[in-house]
Amino acid sequence: MSFQPVHFYQTGTFTVGNRLLSPEERSVQAxxxxxxxxxxxxxxxxxxxxxxxxxxxxxxxxxxxxxRLIAANATGCLEVFSTPYPETSWQIPxxxxxxxxxxAVATGIAAAIKVKRQQGQMADVRVVAQGGDxxxxxxGFGCLSGMFExxxxxxxxxxxxxxxxxxxVQRSSATPPAARTATTMPVGPEPGNAFGxxxxxxxxxxxxxxxxxxxxxVADLRDLEHKVTKAMGIRGAxxxxxxxxxxxxxxxxxxxxxxxxxxxxxxxxxxxxxxxxGEVTGVLKIRRQQPVxxxxxxxxxYAHLFGKKPAVETIARLQAAADKNIRKxxxxxxxxx
Amino acid sequence: xxxxxxxxxxxxxxxxxxxxxxxxxxxxYLDRLPPCNKQCPAGEDxxxxxxxxxxxxxxxxxxxxxxxxxxxxxxxxxxxxTCEGACNRGRLDEAVGINSVEHFLGDEALKRGWKLTPPASxxxxxxxxxxxxxxxxxxxxxxxxxxxxxxVYEAGPLLGGMMRxxxxxxxxxxxxxxxxxxxxxxxxVTVKLNNKVENILDTMREGKFDAAFLAVGxxxxxxxxxxxxxxxxxxxxxxLLRSMEGEDKPMLGRRVVVYGGGNTAIDVARTAKRMxxxxxxxxxxxxxxxxxxxxxxxxxxxxGIMVKWLSTIKQAHESSLTIEKMALDSKxxxxxxxxxxxxxxxxxxxxxxxxxxxGLLEGVPGLQVSDGVVQVGxxxxxxxxxxxxxxxxxxxxxxxxxxIGHGKQAARHIDAWLRDEEYTPPPQREVAxxxxxxxxxxxxxxxxxRPMLDIIRRQSTFDEVQGGLDESNALFEARxxxxxxxxxECDNCYGVCPDNAVIKLGPGKRFQFNYDYCKGCGxxxxxxxxxxxxxxxxxx
Numbered sequence: 001m002s003f004q005p006v007h008f009y010q011t012g013t014f015t016v017g018n019r020l021l022s023p024e025e026r027s028v029q030a031x032x033x034x035x036x037x038x039x040x041x042x043x044x045x046x047x048x049x050x051x052x053x054x055x056x057x058x059x060x061x062x063x064x065x066x067x068r069l070i071a072a073n074a075t076g077c078l079e080v081f082s083t084p085y086p087e088t089s090w091q092i093p094x095x096x097x098x099x100x101x102x103x104a105v106a107t108g109i110a111a112a113i114k115v116k117r118q119q120g121q122m123a124d125v126r127v128v129a130q131g132g133d134x135x136x137x138x139x140g141f142g143c144l145s146g147m148f149e150x151x152x153x154x155x156x157x158x159x160x161x162x163x164x165x166x167x168x169v170q171r172s173s174a175t176p177p178a179a180r181t182a183t184t185m186p187v188g189p190e191p192g193n194a195f196g197x198x199x200x201x202x203x204x205x206x207x208x209x210x211x212x213x214x215x216x217x218v219a220d221l222r223d224l225e226h227k228v229t230k231a232m233g234i235r236g237a238x239x240x241x242x243x244x245x246x247x248x249x250x251x252x253x254x255x256x257x258x259x260x261x262x263x264x265x266x267x268x269x270x271x272x273x274x275x276x277x278g279e280v281t282g283v284l285k286i287r288r289q290q291p292v293x294x295x296x297x298x299x300x301x302y303a304h305l306f307g308k309k310p311a312v313e314t315i316a317r318l319q320a321a322a323d324k325n326i327r328k329x330x331x332x333x334x335x336x337x
Numbered sequence: 338x339x340x341x342x343x344x345x346x347x348x349x350x351x352x353x354x355x356x357x358x359x360x361x362x363x364x365x366y367l368d369r370l371p372p373c374n375k376q377c378p379a380g381e382d383x384x385x386x387x388x389x390x391x392x393x394x395x396x397x398x399x400x401x402x403x404x405x406x407x408x409x410x411x412x413x414x415x416x417x418x419t420c421e422g423a424c425n426r427g428r429l430d431e432a433v434g435i436n437s438v439e440h441f442l443g444d445e446a447l448k449r450g451w452k453l454t455p456p457a458s459x460x461x462x463x464x465x466x467x468x469x470x471x472x473x474x475x476x477x478x479x480x481x482x483x484x485x486x487x488x489v490y491e492a493g494p495l496l497g498g499m500m501r502x503x504x505x506x507x508x509x510x511x512x513x514x515x516x517x518x519x520x521x522x523x524x525x526v527t528v529k530l531n532n533k534v535e536n537i538l539d540t541m542r543e544g545k546f547d548a549a550f551l552a553v554g555x556x557x558x559x560x561x562x563x564x565x566x567x568x569x570x571x572x573x574x575x576x577l578l579r580s581m582e583g584e585d586k587p588m589l590g591r592r593v594v595v596y597g598g599g600n601t602a603i604d605v606a607r608t609a610k611r612m613x614x615x616x617x618x619x620x621x622x623x624x625x626x627x628x629x630x631x632x633x634x635x636x637x638x639x640x641g642i643m644v645k646w647l648s649t650i651k652q653a654h655e656s657s658l659t660i661e662k663m664a665l666d667s668k669x670x671x672x673x674x675x676x677x678x679x680x681x682x683x684x685x686x687x688x689x690x691x692x693x694x695x696g697l698l699e700g701v702p703g704l705q706v707s708d709g710v711v712q713v714g715x716x717x718x719x720x721x722x723x724x725x726x727x728x729x730x731x732x733x734x735x736x737x738x739x740x741i742g743h744g745k746q747a748a749r750h751i752d753a754w755l756r757d758e759e760y761t762p763p764p765q766r767e768v769a770x771x772x773x774x775x776x777x778x779x780x781x782x783x784x785x786x787r788p789m790l791d792i793i794r795r796q797s798t799f800d801e802v803q804g805g806l807d808e809s810n811a812l813f814e815a816r817x818x819x820x821x822x823x824x825x826e827c828d829n830c831y832g833v834c835p836d837n838a839v840i841k842l843g844p845g846k847r848f849q850f851n852y853d854y855c856k857g858c859g860x861x862x863x864x865x866x867x868x869x870x871x872x873x874x875x876x877x
Contacts, residue, residue, distance in 0.1 A: 020391060020816070036837050039837055041353065046856040052833065087348075254860070255862060258860060
C-alpha cells in the first residue's frame with residue numbers, strides 16, 4: 001500500500017497531527033518547526049488549494065532533504081502570487097523560470113550540483129521543479145518529457161487545478177470534460193470542455209518508465225507527505241501530480257477546497273496511486289464512496305449540468321469515467337465493502 | 338545602492354503584505370458544550386474527563402470527574418447513562434461507552450487507593466445533612482470541599498441509603514458502595530448512623546447548625562387496595578429489598594408475583610429469581626409503556642423472568658390471585674375487560690412506587706408540600722430559609738444520578754447562602770451538535786461492550802451481572818470520544834491553513850489565529866473535526 005499505515009487512534013486518526021501519536025508518527029505539517037516554505041503574506045485567493053499543496057509538498061521535501069533543497073518554479077499562479085517583485089513568500093532557495101522551461105532549468109541546476117560535488121566544492125543538495133497544470137501539461141511538456149527520458153535527478157511536482165487560473169480561467173489540457181472555462185463553449189447543446197480531449201500526464205510519465213510517479217490531493221496530507229518523502233529517497237526523474245482545487249476557477253466556496261479534493265478522490269474522478277518504473281504499485285482506496293454529483297454540485301463550473309433540466313446524460317458520462325478509474329486502478333476495497 | 342543590473346529594490350519578505358485586511362469574517366476558537374455534558378443529571382464534564390483518559394492519564398481523568406461526582410464506581414454500575422443517548426457518535430456508529438469508562442475509572446481509583454482532594458480552607462460554618470443516600474452524601478462531599486463542617490444524620494444502620502436498601506447486590510456490590518462512601522467520610526465528614534431526625538428544627542437548634550440539606554429519600558412502599566385473605570402473603574417491594582440486607586432473608590415461597598412495571602419491580606423479580614423462586618411480573622399495560630429501563634427488562638427476560646402484560650390484580654388469596662385482563666383504549670390507557678383468571682402465587686410483592694416520610698418536617702414554617710414531596714426553588718431551598726432539600730423527596734425524576742446532581746446543586750447554593758450571596762451558574766455555552774463536526778477524520782471504531790456474567794450464575798447467585806473493561810479496552814473506548822466542541826489538538830487548523838495563519842502554541846496550549854494574515858477562507862472551520870472553531874462576521 002502506498003500510504004502510511006494509520007495507527008488506531010479513534011480521535012483524529014485522519015487529522016494532520018494528534019496529541020496521542022508519538023512525535024515520529026506525526027506529519028511534517030504538525031511540527032512546530034516545519035519550514036513554512038511558502039510563508040504568510042502571499043497573494044493567493046482565500047482558500048487556495050495550490051498554496052496549501054505547495055507548502056505541504058515543499059515542507060515535506062525540505063524535511064526529507066534536511067533543508068538542502070533548491071526549487072525551480074514555472075510561471076503561473078504559484079509564482080505570481082508568491083513573488084511579486086521585490087517580495088517573496090519562499091523561505092527556500094527558489095528560482096523563477098520561464099513558463100515552459102522549468103524542467104530544463106531544474107535539470108541544469110542538478111547538473112551544476114553534480115559537477116560541483118565531483119569537484120568536492122559542495123555537499124549534496126536536491127532539486128525540485130514545480131509548476132501548474134498549464135506550465136506542465138501544455139507549455140512545459142516538451143522539457144518535462146526530455147527530463148523524464150534522460151532520467152535527470154529532479155523531482156517534478158505539478159499542482160493541477162485544471163486550467164490557467166491567474167490569467168482568467170482559460171482551458172488547459174488538464175481541464176476536465178464538461179467544466180466551463182473562459183475559453184470553452186459557453187452555450188449550445190454541450191457547454192463546457194469537450195469530452196475526449198486533454199491528457200492525463202501521470203500516465204504519460206509512467207510511459208517513460210521513470211523510477212517514481214504518484215498522484216495525490218490536498219485532502220490526504222499523510223499520503224501526500226509519504227509520497228514526497230519516498231520520492232526524495234529515490235535518485236533520477238520523479239513526478240508527483242497533486243490535485244489542488246481552485247475556489248476562483250471552479251466557482252466553489254473558499255472553505256470547500258479540501259472537501260472538493262476529498263470528493264474528487266472518493267468519487268473516483270481523480271485516482272490516487274503511485275507507480276514505480278511504469279507499474280502501478282499502490283492505490284489509496286476510496287473510504288466512503290460518493291456519486292459524482294456530490295462533487296460536481298459544489299462547483300459553478302458545472303452549474304450548467306444542474307439547471308432546470310439536469311444534463312442527465314453528461315452526468316452519466318462523468319460517472320462512467322469515474323467508474324472506469326475505479327475499475328482500472330482498483331480503487332474500491334472489495335473486502336471492506 | 339550597490340545592486341545588480343536592473344535591480345532597484347532590496348529583497349523583501351511577503352510578511353510585509355498583511356493579507357488579513359482582505360477578511361470579511363474571522364475564525365474564532367470556542368468551547369462548545371458537548372451533548373453528553375449537557376445531558377448529565379450530575380453535571381459531569383464527561384468530555385473533559387474522557388480527554389484525560391484518552392491519553393491514559395486515568396488519575397487526572399478521575400480527579401476531573403470527581404470534581405462533579407465523587408462516586409464514579411457506583412455511577413459506572415447504576416447510572417442510567419442518558420449521556421450515551423445524547424452522544425453524537427451514536428449518529429456515526431455507536432455511542433461512546435461513557436458509563437463503562439466511568440466504571441473502569443471508579444474501580445481503578447479504588448484499586449490504586451486514590452483519595453479525594455481535602456478542603457483547602459475552613460469556613461467555620463456547620464451544615465446538617467439528613468440522609469446518607471446518594472444526594473445527601475454528594476452534598477456532604479461538596480459542602481466539605483467548600484470548607485464547611487458537615488454532619489450527616491442517617492436513620493439506617495449503614496451508609497448508602499436507597500443505593501444499599503433499594504438496589505440489589507448483583508447490580509451494585511456492597512464493597513464498592515462502602516468504599517466510595519467511606520472516601521467521602523475520610524474528608525472529615527461526621528456521620529451519625531441509626532440517628533433518625535424526628536424534628537428538623539429541634540435538631541438544627543440543638544446542634545447549632547447554620548443550614549440543613551434534607552435528602553431522606555422515599556422509603557415507604559405504596560400500597561394498593563387489593564382485598565386479601567388473612568393467609569395471603571402480601572409485602573411491598575422496598576421492604577423486601579431492605580430485608581435482603583439483613584440476616585433474615587424473607588420467605589417468599591416458590592411462586593412470587595411482582596405487581597408493577599418500574600425498575601423496582603424488575604429488581605424484585607430478579608432478586609426472587611436468585612433466591613430460587615419463580616417470579617412472575619404482573620403489569621397493567623404493555624412493554625412499550627413500561628417505565629422500567631429497556632436494558633433492565635431485557636436482562637430480566639434473559640434470566641427467565643416472565644411478565645404478564647395488560648393485567649391487574651383484583652384479589653389475593655392464600656395461594657392464588659385473581660387477575661383481570663385489560664385492554665388499551667384509543668388514548669393508550671388500560672381499561673378493564675371483565676375477563677378474569679386465576680394464577681397460583683405463594684406471595685405477592687407490590688412494586689407500585691414509594692412515598693416520602695415527611696414526619697421530620699412537621700411544624701416547619703413556610704415549608705410547602707404537595708403531591709407528597711417537598712417543594713423547592715431553583716436554588717434547592719425549601720420555603721423555610723436555610724433548609725434545602727433534594728433527591729427523591731423533591732419533585733424530579735427519581736434515580737441515583739439525579740440525586741447526586743441535587744446534592745451538588747444544593748451544596749453550591751448553601752455555600753452562597755451561608756455567605757449571604759447568590760450562586761449564579763456560568764452562562765450556558767452553545768451546544769456542539771452533530772452538524773458542527775467533520776466526521777471524515779474519525780476512524781470507524783465499534784463500541785466495546787462490557788462482559789456479562791453467564792446466565793446460570795445470574796439466575797442463582799448475587800454476583801455482579803455486568804463486568805468491567807480492562808485497561809486496554811477502556812482506553813480504546815475513551816478514545817472513541819469525538820471531543821465534540823472542544824479542541825483536542827489534532828493540528829488540523831494548523832495544517833490546513835493555506836496562509837500559514839494559525840499559530841501552534843505547543844502541547845496543551847492549543848492554537849491562536851494570526852489575524853494579520855488570515856484571509857478568512859473558513860477552511861479551518863470546515864476541517865475542524867470537533868467543531869471548536871466558528872466564523873464571525875468582521876466589523877467593517
